[in-house]
Amino acid sequence: MHQDFDNLNKMNTMFHPIFLLLGFWYIFPAYIANGFAVFAKLIKFRHPIDGGRTLSDDQPVLGPGKTWEGFLTGFCSGVIVGILLVMTGPFLLALIIQYLIIPPELVPIVLISVPLVILVALGALVGDLIGSFIKRRLKVGRGRPAPILDQLDFLIMSMLMGALITPLPWPLVIFLLIVTPLIHLLANVIGYLLRLKQEPW
Numbered sequence: 001m002h003q004d005f006d007n008l009n010k011m012n013t014m015f016h017p018i019f020l021l022l023g024f025w026y027i028f029p030a031y032i033a034n035g036f037a038v039f040a041k042l043i044k045f046r047h048p049i050d051g052g053r054t055l056s057d058d059q060p061v062l063g064p065g066k067t068w069e070g071f072l073t074g075f076c077s078g079v080i081v082g083i084l085l086v087m088t089g090p091f092l093l094a095l096i097i098q099y100l101i102i103p104p105e106l107v108p109i110v111l112i113s114v115p116l117v118i119l120v121a122l123g124a125l126v127g128d129l130i131g132s133f134i135k136r137r138l139k140v141g142r143g144r145p146a147p148i149l150d151q152l153d154f155l156i157m158s159m160l161m162g163a164l165i166t167p168l169p170w171p172l173v174i175f176l177l178i179v180t181p182l183i184h185l186l187a188n189v190i191g192y193l194l195r196l197k198q199e200p201w
């Protein structure tokens, strides 16, 4: 009896591995938005967001790797997938509460809303642009690696913008900050093997 109670208590914490995984549910539209922007490569004529302009440091504002087509491809993909998650949320919650006692703070992370997925997807693309802006200021060429920045720019901005509607509890934030660079690297290696990306990062 005592042991059962202890087990329940252990379940009822955001640090439980199962609940950490809910971070993926919340951030998935950002992963999709960031990942699907590369499919803009398949479009022949693309329009760089910075219009080819440079700043006083003679470096591009963002560089030719950031196009409107990529931005819109990523945003629309992220929102479409996000809407599917919004529609599935109640079913996931029903499934979880059959087996586990979910900490109340995590219920809004399962029952995400359309405005939230819009902000999460938008944040991912804006974060990616900010990352490129910083890379150019540091004179890191287009497509050259900037470890940590390349993997976390989109994630951090996505979580900040998402927090305007539903802040992610901090154990899930830490979890995503740790696992996202690994997933990002893996996804880029796959993109490289599929010849969608020139470099495996």
Ligand code: CTP
Binding pocket: 037, 038, 039, 040, 041, 046, 062, 063, 064, 065, 066, 067, 068, 069, 070, 071, 128, 131, 132, 135, 141, 142, 143, 144, 197, 201
């Ligand atoms: N892409 C795009 N528009 C965006 C984001 C990405 O067209 N807003 C496409 C570009 O073809 C880009 C590819 O997706 O080359 C990979 O994206 P990313 O790795 O973010 O760009 P990089 O080319 O590495 O450029 P940067 O050094 O600025 O990160």
Ligand code: MG
Binding pocket: 143, 144, 150, 201
């Ligand atoms: Mg890159």
